[in-house]
Amino acid sequence: MPELPEVETIRRDLKPLVVGRRIAGVEVDPATLPRLAAVPLEELRSALVGREITSLERRGKHLVFELDCGRALVAHLRMTGRMVWRESGAATEPYERGRIVLEGGNDLRWADLRKFGTWRLVTNAQEVAANLGPEPVGPDFTMARFRAALAGRRAPVKAVLLDQRRVSGLGNIYVDEALHRAGIWPGQAAGELGPAATKRLFEACRAVLEEGIANRGTSFSDYVDGQGKEGKHQMYVKVFRRHGKPCYTCGTTIERIVVTGRGTHFCPRCQPERKSRGKRA
Numbered sequence: 001m002p003e004l005p006e007v008e009t010i011r012r013d014l015k016p017l018v019v020g021r022r023i024a025g026v027e028v029d030p031a032t033l034p035r036l037a038a039v040p041l042e043e044l045r046s047a048l049v050g051r052e053i054t055s056l057e058r059r060g061k062h063l064v065f066e067l068d069c070g071r072a073l074v075a076h077l078r079m080t081g082r083m084v085w086r087e088s089g090a091a092t093e094p095y096e097r098g099r100i101v102l103e104g105g106n107d108l109r110w111a112d113l114r115k116f117g118t119w120r121l122v123t124n125a126q127e128v129a130a131n132l133g134p135e136p137v138g139p140d141f142t143m144a145r146f147r148a149a150l151a152g153r154r155a156p157v158k159a160v161l162l163d164q165r166r167v168s169g170l171g172n173i174y175v176d177e178a179l180h181r182a183g184i185w186p187g188q189a190a191g192e193l194g195p196a197a198t199k200r201l202f203e204a205c206r207a208v209l210e211e212g213i214a215n216r217g218t219s220f221s222d223y224v225d226g227q228g229k230e231g232k233h234q235m236y237v238k239v240f241r242r243h244g245k246p247c248y249t250c251g252t253t254i255e256r257i258v259v260t261g262r263g264t265h266f267c268p269r270c271q272p273e274r275k276s277r278g279k280r281a
C-alpha cells in the first residue's frame with residue numbers, strides 16, 4: 001500500500017507535468033465509478049472539464065489536485081492504486097479504471113487492481129487536512145504534538161502510528177522500520193514510552209520517511225511512480241518482510257508477529273519486549 005514516500009514521489013513526478021494544464025475530459029469505468037468517485041460521471045465531468053490544474057500537493061497519503069475554480073480533486077491510492085502520466089494514444093494500462101485527459105495530448109491514467117482507490121471533489125484543499133494529524137516530514141510535527149499523540153494510550157505504539165488522525169503518512173512498512181530504528185517493541189503500550197524512547201521514535205519516523213522519499217518509494221507489490229517505474233527502497237528496508245533473515249545490526253533472526261491486525265516485523269534483540277505497567281493492550 002502506498003505510504004507517504006510513495007505518494008510524495010508520484011506528486012514530485014507529476015507536479016511539473018500537470019500544473020498549468022487544462023482538463024479536457026474524464027473517463028471512468030462504470031463498474032468502478034460508485035466506489036471511486038461516489039458521484040455520477042456527469043457531476044465529475046462538470047466539476048473538472050475545462051478547469052486548469054493550478055497545483056499538485058500532498059497531505060498524508062492523499063494527492064491534492066488544486067483547480068483554478070478553488071476546488072480540488074483528492075485522489076487516494078489505497079491498496080493498489082496507480083496514477084501515471086501517459087501520451088493520450090498510449091496503450092491502456094493493466095487494470096486501468098479511469099483517466100483524466102489533459103489538453104495537449106496527455107492523460108493521467110488511473111489503474112487499480114483491487115479498486116479501493118478514491119477520487120473526491122472538495123470545496124478547497126484545506127478540507128483534506130481536517131481529519132489528519134501532523135506528518136513527520138512537515139513543520140507541524142513537533143515533539144510536543146508527538147508526545148500528546150502517544151500520551152495515556154494503552155493501544156500498541158504501532159496502532160497509534162498507523163492512526164492517520166494522530167500522525168499522518170505512515171503505513172505498515174514505515175511504521176515497522178521506524179520502530180526498529182528506534183529500538184522499540186511494536187506491541188508496547190504507546191503511553192508507556194519513556195522520554196528517551198519517544199524522542200528516538202520521533203526522529204526515526206522522520207528519518208525513515210525521508211529515506212523512502214530519497215529512494216523513490218518502496219515497490220514490494222503494486223506501487224509505481226508517476227512514470228510507471230518501481231521505487232528502490234525495498235532494497236534498503238531493515239525489517240519489513242525480512243522475517244527469518246538476520247538483523248543487520250545484531251544478527252538475530254527477524255521475527256513476524258501480528259500487532260493490531262497487521263503483519264509486524266521486528267528484531268527481538270534490538271527491540272526487546274518490555275513488561276507493561278498496565279493491562280496489556
Ligand SMILES: [Zn+2]
Binds near residue numbers: 247248252267268269
Ligand atoms: Zn537486531
